[in-house]
Amino acid sequence: MSTTEHLGDLLRELAPQVLGALLHRHGGFEECEDAVQEALLAAATQWPAEGVPDHPRSWLVTVASRRLIDHVRSEQARRRREATLAVRQAPDAALTPAPGEEPPGDHDDTLTLLFLCCHPALTPASQVALTLRAVAGLTTAEVARAFLMPEATMAPRISRAKQRIKAAGASFQRPGPREWAGRLDAVLHVLYLIFNEGYTASSGPDLHRGELTTEAIRLTRMVHRSLPDDGEVAALLSLMLLTDARCAARTGPDGALIPLAEQDRTRWDTALIEEGSTLIADAMATSPLGPYQLQAAIAALHVRAPRAEDTDWAQIRTLYGILTRIAPNPMATLNHAVAVAMTRGPQAGLDLLATLDDDPRIARHHRLYAVRAHLQELAGDHTAARENYLLAARRTTSLPEQRYLRDRAARLDTTTLSPDPATG
Incomplete structure (x- = not known):
């Protein structure tokens, strides 16, 4: 990773912490956010030349506080009381704390x-x-x-x-x-x-935006540290870890999407799988059952299978059945339909999918068309499958998904035109 990329990652991590520190001291969401942006800009300009300070968060909090005070001091009389409070609470401080003193802003808000x-x-x-x-x-x-x-x-x-x-x-x-x-x-x-x-x-x-998954996992870890006995918090962290463990195998060298069944499972992150599996096992043993626990348990079943054909679809179908009862939503039904198709045949899955056709939350969503195409392909209806793959491709704005769906449709074109090897 280049120095510029490392600095960008550091500033992205520190930004919400600095904003939290300013809000804790001063209040005023928009004013604090403006001050933080100015401090980040100052850091991006100065740190490459002068080096990252020993306490980068404290540096940013101090600079942002000064910027905020400057803005407050320049406002009209109606803001003078806030300016006085800001000056009392955030005096000009040295960027390096005194020995034994907690650096300003070291508390993560x-x-x-x-x-x-x-x-x-x-x-x-x-x-x-x-x-x-x-x-x-x-x-x-x-x-x-x-x-x-x-x-x-x-x-x-x-x-x-x-x-x-x-x-x-x-x-x-x-x-x-x-x-x-x-x-x-x-x-x-x-x-x-x-x-x-x-x-x-x-x-x-x-396909993947690592800065979002990394930040979501980091924040969920923070919530879990604060609430270690909450089963749903632990389950959400488990779900994220078990899902993110497959990230490296989801795309090819050209960025093309690789579906779960075709992934090279040796590329999955075993450390994340172990941590996520432990979290969900403990949560389900000690906490009332919730929707995140069910989703994490399903994710654990997927990563536990050494090969796609070893997946315990019967148990996954059962867990999705419970999930659709305690937390009904169209995406859960969509995934339930896949599990039903894998255990009871593609037509059973298609019948379940049909119940979503009038649901405005998903009726026009590309994933409904993509799953229907997949099940139609399994059922041997390649003409209908090809049509739905292309409809799904037109409804998504993700370029990797578009390419994958069009490739599936093109493959069915070839399959339809080729003689059946059993008769040809």
């Missing part, structure tokens, strides 16, 4: 920032957008791409989310016991969505 971004005053879409912007460190343009919308549309959404948090009177502190459960559900859902967007990017030239 990222988790508190994550809970703030998942405030119940926000819609789920706004929670995800704000978390991607403030915690994961994506630019507004990158968040917009993740949502498949123009940057000009996303920027006001993020701004409104910040204003809504401010209007709700939210303070920068972890929620109390009464708020914890509901907010935790939102936090886990946001982390799940961020990981999924990273693992299979919804648009663009790359």
